Amino acid sequence: MRRVFGWMGQALLYGCFAAAIGVFSRWPAYHPLPAGMAQIKVSFMHHGARLADCRPHTAEELARLAPNMRGAMKCERERSPVHIEVDLDGQTVLSHAAAPSGLSRDGASTLYRRLDVPAGEHRIAVRFNDSQSVQGYTHQREAVVSLAPAQVLVIDFNADRGGIVLQ
Structure with missing residues (x-):
């Protein structure tokens, strides 16, 4: 008997949940x-x-840079x-x-x-x-x-x- 009431209660809750989803999927009407x-x-x-054109590095700039950072041109980023x-x-x-x-x-x-x-x-x-x-x-x-x-x-x-x- 207890098991029957459990199944009925679960069906009732699922039904209410489905009804709520159905109602709120149509109401209120949404108009973008x-x-x-x-x-x-x-x-x-x-x-x-x-903002600035690329230019060649000067000899002083190249000397200050690490060997792996030495590129031919210096390009500003902005x-x-x-x-x-x-x-x-x-x-x-x-x-x-x-x-x-x-x-x-x-x-x-x-x-x-x-x-x-x-x-x-x-x-x-x-x-x-x-x-x-x-x-x-x-x-x-x-x-x-x-x-x-x-x-x-x-x-x-x-x-x-x-x-x-x-x-």
Whole structure:
């Protein structure tokens, strides 16, 4: 008799657990974007240009270095911050300078931003500068995109694919 009550109690608990999972899998309803909205994600990881050009070691510098550390060229590690601007229909919606990571400021600059925009046709202009020695922008891209409700457009930077990528 005790064993029957044990099995019934276990079945009742498992049933309650399954019902709770079923209820919370449908309620409350989750909507990542309001109705009629689309999203633009700006996401990149990029190494900016080096702040100083490589130069040959002087004889004094080579003499101070251990034999296994003697290289032909001395290259400074610090990199330029990466500046990005995104215009949507003629208005700047994002302007950001991503600093290089790392203790020596020699790592990649990264950025991730989400912008909620009304669905429909938009003119997007993206300007990108990865070198402090260049005035203005090193890469630019303009496009007219048509965004459906709940669609996500990703703006990325890929040097192998020609620079600024809209996908």
